[in-house]
Structure formats: structure tokens, C-alpha cells
Amino acid sequence: MLLGKVVGTLVATRKEPSLEGLKFLVLKQIDIEGKETGGYLVAADAVGAGVAEVVLYATGSAARQTKVTHQRPCDGVIMAIVDTLEVNGVVKYDKVEAD
Amino acid sequence: MLLGKVVGTLVATRKEPSLEGLKFLVLKQIDIEGKETGGYLVAADAVGAGVAEVVLYATGSAARQTKVTHQRPCDGVIMAIVDTLEVNGVVKYDKVEAD
Amino acid sequence: MLLGKVVGTLVATRKEPSLEGLKFLVLKQIDIEGKETGGYLVAADAVGAGVAEVVLYATGSAARQTKVTHQRPCDGVIMAIVDTLEVNGVVKYDKVEAD
Amino acid sequence: MLLGKVVGTLVATRKEPSLEGLKFLVLKQIDIEGKETGGYLVAADAVGAGVAEVVLYATGSAARQTKVTHQRPCDGVIMAIVDTLEVNGVVKYDKVEAD
Amino acid sequence: MLLGKVVGTLVATRKEPSLEGLKFLVLKQIDIEGKETGGYLVAADAVGAGVAEVVLYATGSAARQTKVTHQRPCDGVIMAIVDTLEVNGVVKYDKVEAD
Structure with missing residues (x-):
């Protein structure tokens, strides 16, 4: 994913x-630092995602x-909405803080 | 897609x-700004698409x-003909205006 | 394809x-202008294709x-041998002329 | 893989x-020299892998x-944890040494 | 393939x-000239391939x-060991000569 x-x-x-x-939702692909990679995808929404949310597809x-x-x-398909992403012991994304 | x-x-x-x-229809891939990305695809047509239409495959x-x-x-396969594409609150494509 | x-x-x-x-046939990938893209594929032949023919895989x-x-x-797999390819009203490939 | x-x-x-x-574990893709290639993947864990382990997905x-x-x-999916990787007669990775 | x-x-x-x-065997991808393309793959071996052999996967x-x-x-998966590869009438690889 x-x-x-x-x-x-x-x-x-x-x-x-x-x-x-x-x-159908439009996604911009991002890397694990949260930076856009330049790619996009039109995905079906299986989880009720909303604009600006970080998701897993x-x-x-x-x-x-x-x-x-x-x-x-x-x-x-968007099959999960990300709560937290931790890389090398550092929280790279936290939905509570982002909201 | x-x-x-x-x-x-x-x-x-x-x-x-x-x-x-x-x-079989020939498609040029486009991004969410409507710009050609350089790629192409020969796709089967499941929806009766016509030349110049923006589609989802x-x-x-x-x-x-x-x-x-x-x-x-x-x-x-072309499985949908796009009516509208909205990104960050801006309508990037509207079939009615394009026609 | x-x-x-x-x-x-x-x-x-x-x-x-x-x-x-x-x-098994060896294919060079080409774009819709007939130019080689640099890629290749070894494909099974389902249609009796021959060397120099333009095919769809x-x-x-x-x-x-x-x-x-x-x-x-x-x-x-090669699943079709191309007869004609027309892009934006221009015939880009015609098997009869190419043969 | x-x-x-x-x-x-x-x-x-x-x-x-x-x-x-x-x-869900976050992976950085590596090549056979152990260098990061720039890509990542969020993968399901089928084998009980842990942070810093080299895996096959x-x-x-x-x-x-x-x-x-x-x-x-x-x-x-992560379907195996790598013990040893040998390329051209040289051990490129050995889990025992890495641990 | x-x-x-x-x-x-x-x-x-x-x-x-x-x-x-x-x-599991480690493969370096090669093109039809026999040159390495930079990619690799870890593949299952279905045909008893050995190190240095040119295979189809x-x-x-x-x-x-x-x-x-x-x-x-x-x-x-490695599903065949290549005997000969001929491109544009030229033998690019011959297992007998390579062995």
C-alpha cells in the first residue's frame, strides 16, 4: 500500500x-515524509474519507x-485512514495534530 | 484509476x-491539471466514449x-466518462464547458 | 494494451x-508515433505474429x-495484429502500406 | 519479490x-547491495518482522x-525475513552479523 | 516476460x-543486448536454474x-532457461557458447 x-x-x-x-476521490501520492511524489490516483472510497485526509490505498x-x-x-481503493505514521522512532504524521 | x-x-x-x-480506443494519459504525461494506452471501450472525451480507465x-x-x-478499459473533476475546491474539468 | x-x-x-x-516472441515497445520507447518484452504469441509486424500486447x-x-x-501475450492506428484524424500506421 | x-x-x-x-509496517526498498532505492511501501506483516530487519516482500x-x-x-506483504543474501559469491547480508 | x-x-x-x-534466486534484469538494466528481482526457481544462467521470468x-x-x-518466478535469443536475425545469446 x-x-x-x-x-x-x-x-x-x-x-x-x-x-x-x-x-471516486482524487489522491496525490505522498512519501513517508508527507511530501508529494508527483503522482496521482483516482480511487474508490471504501472508508468515508474526506478532502485533506491522509489515507492508505x-x-x-x-x-x-x-x-x-x-x-x-x-x-x-482507499482502504484505511491513517491515524499515525512513525518512522525510525519519529512520528511523521498524527491525524489528531493534523486535524 | x-x-x-x-x-x-x-x-x-x-x-x-x-x-x-x-x-479499441487510443488514450493519452493526462494528469489532474489536464496535461499530457507522455504515456498512452490502447483500451477497450465499455462506455461508448468518443474522440476528445476525458475518461477514467x-x-x-x-x-x-x-x-x-x-x-x-x-x-x-475505459469504465467511465468524466463529467467533472474538482481539486482543492477548483473545477479542473467540466464536460459541459469542454463540449 | x-x-x-x-x-x-x-x-x-x-x-x-x-x-x-x-x-515466445521478442517485442520492442513502441509509442503511438511508431517510435521505440526503449522497453522490450518477451511475449507468448496467440495470433501467429511474425517478425516486423506491429502488434498489440x-x-x-x-x-x-x-x-x-x-x-x-x-x-x-500478443493478442492482436494491428491493421490501422489512427490518432487525431491521422493514420499513424497502416499494415497494408507497411507490408 | x-x-x-x-x-x-x-x-x-x-x-x-x-x-x-x-x-502494517513501513518498508524502505533496498537493492542487493543494501542501499535504499528511494521507494517505500506500507506492507502487511505475515511473519512477525521488527524494525531494522531486512525482509522480502x-x-x-x-x-x-x-x-x-x-x-x-x-x-x-512481508512474507520472509532474510537470513543471508549472497551475490556473485559474496555475502551481501547476514542477519547474524547485522543483529 | x-x-x-x-x-x-x-x-x-x-x-x-x-x-x-x-x-529463491537473485536475478539482475538484462535487456535484449544482454546488458544489465539496473533492476533486480528475487524470484522463485521453478526450473532448476543456476548462477550465471540467463533465464526468463x-x-x-x-x-x-x-x-x-x-x-x-x-x-x-523463473519459468524457463534461455537457449537462444535472436533479434533482427542476429543471435544475441546462445547458451552453448556462453557455457
Whole structure:
């Protein structure tokens, strides 16, 4: 899994019917220092994430292993909202402080 | 999923038989600012997309989770046509304005 | 899917038994202008492609969705031979002219 | 599989329910000389790895082939802790010496 | 599939139980000219490959389609040992000459 920051939303009415009801969020990929890496992803939201939150996302077939994405043409899903990230004994991100 | 812009079509008569009837579109990958990233993809079309439209595409095994691509040797599919893309409160793309 | 040009062949007698009879072709990846991108792939041939032909190939689990590659340890397959590629109204490749 | 060094932990309470109980570790990718390559991964831990250990991780659908990750939305797993790595007759890593 | 050269071995005693008995080899990726590309992979060995041999490897779910890797958390497998590689009519590699 990689880290992302939710920065936006995408709306699409003409789509594969099985995608009806799925919420698409726009993520900027970030590294473990919280810096943007330049990449982005449009991911399905399985956890009720909101703009500005730091999340964990899975890609590939793993993205279909949630209730909302099962058997749908979806290759990226937000499957967790990050509370804390600690690297080499240093807290790099703490959701309580960030909020 | 990533964003793409439909720029062309590909025709192939000699192919795996299961691909008969599938429409192949040529996409240029774009980022969330609408800029081309340099990459391209030939994707199956599951939603009736047309040239110049901004679409969302899925790759990998997710690309076989549509009615037209099920169990076919296809690793990329257009599964939605983008209506609006909003990033950090700014509308980056609006299909109505673009049309 | 991506575009490739068949440039060679690979022979391997010591291999996983299920691969017996599968033909391996060497592809150079090309972009939609027909330029080589620097990448290559050794792909199974599902369509009887020949050296110098421009083909479409699929990777990942999609590569096992052909009759010759089903349930085999193969992650790349040529699933179509390109007839024409048209981008922004311009024919970038036409097999009849190329032959 | 690729080599990684465990450098931290990630805690997430709001997540897909099936992920309950899974431990997420932060890895820095390393090459066969033990140098960091710049990449990272948040991986599920299937083997009880600890910070500073050199591990082997698998990505994609392979990451769901362990007892703790089966059918979960997880695309990276630590499936082995490296004892020794030998390249061209030279021991590049030996866990006993490193500990 | 891509080409690799076997350069070493990896030993891991603490691992997912299903991996017991699997041999891990270290590969350097090479291109069709036989030059190292800078990448590496730790792959399961399905064909009895040895150090210095040029091999073909598959990644992703294809890596689980051999007898030794079936349903195991393994994302890379050596599935063939290359005998000859011919590109544009020139033999780029011949195992008999290399041995």
C-alpha cells in the first residue's frame, strides 16, 4: 500500500453500471515524509474519507477486496485512514495534530 | 484509476477470437491539471466514449470486470466518462464547458 | 494494451512443462508515433505474429486469457495484429502500406 | 519479490473491517547491495518482522496468499525475513552479523 | 516476460509456512543486448536454474502458475532457461557458447 492525500472528487454519470453508487476521490501520492511524489490516483472510497485526509490505498486486484468494490472495474481503493505514521522512532504524521 | 483523453482508434482483424466486437480506443494519459504525461494506452471501450472525451480507465485484472471485457485478454478499459473533476475546491474539468 | 514491434524469437527447452508448445516472441515497445520507447518484452504469441509486424500486447493476468496461455506462467501475450492506428484524424500506421 | 528494510509502523483505526488485526509496517526498498532505492511501501506483516530487519516482500495478488491477508484489500506483504543474501559469491547480508 | 541473469541466492528460515522448500534466486534484469538494466528481482526457481544462467521470468499472478509456486505468496518466478535469443536475425545469446 502507498500513502495518499485526498485532494478532490470526480463525478461520472456515464459509466459501467456496476460502478453506480461508488464514490471516486482524487489522491496525490505522498512519501513517508508527507511530501508529494508527483503522482496521482483516482480511487474508490471504501472508508468515508474526506478532502485533506491522509489515507492508505491499495491497487490492482486488491482494490476489489472491499464491500463497495467487489467485482467492479476498479483498480484503486482507499482502504484505511491513517491515524499515525512513525518512522525510525519519529512520528511523521498524527491525524489528531493534523486535524 | 487514471485519467485519459481519447485521441484515436485501433483496428485489428487478426486477433484472439474472444476479442471480436470489442472497440479499441487510443488514450493519452493526462494528469489532474489536464496535461499530457507522455504515456498512452490502447483500451477497450465499455462506455461508448468518443474522440476528445476525458475518461477514467482501469488497468490490470480490473479491466476484465465489465460486460464487454469479461474473460478476455484485455488489460485496460475505459469504465467511465468524466463529467467533472474538482481539486482543492477548483473545477479542473467540466464536460459541459469542454463540449 | 500497448503497441510492440516483433523483432525476434526466444527458444527455451528447459522450462515449466505447461509452457511446452508456446511460441515466445521478442517485442520492442513502441509509442503511438511508431517510435521505440526503449522497453522490450518477451511475449507468448496467440495470433501467429511474425517478425516486423506491429502488434498489440496485454500484460498481467490478462495474458492468460487466451487459448494458448490459459493457466500458464505467462505474463505477456500478443493478442492482436494491428491493421490501422489512427490518432487525431491521422493514420499513424497502416499494415497494408507497411507490408 | 524485492528486498526491504523495516523502518516504521502505521496505525489506522478507520479501515475496511476485514483489515482488523493486520499489522502494517513501513518498508524502505533496498537493492542487493543494501542501499535504499528511494521507494517505500506500507506492507502487511505475515511473519512477525521488527524494525531494522531486512525482509522480502511480495506485491500484487501474491500479497493475499498468506493466512493473515487472504481476501483482504492488501497489495503488499512481508512474507520472509532474510537470513543471508549472497551475490556473485559474496555475502551481501547476514542477519547474524547485522543483529 | 523479461530476461534475467542469475547472480545469487537468498536464504530465509522465518517465512510464510507455504514457502517451505521454495528456492529463491537473485536475478539482475538484462535487456535484449544482454546488458544489465539496473533492476533486480528475487524470484522463485521453478526450473532448476543456476548462477550465471540467463533465464526468463514472469511476475504478478503468472508467478503462481507453476507447480512449486501455486497458491504461495510469490510474485516472481523463473519459468524457463534461455537457449537462444535472436533479434533482427542476429543471435544475441546462445547458451552453448556462453557455457
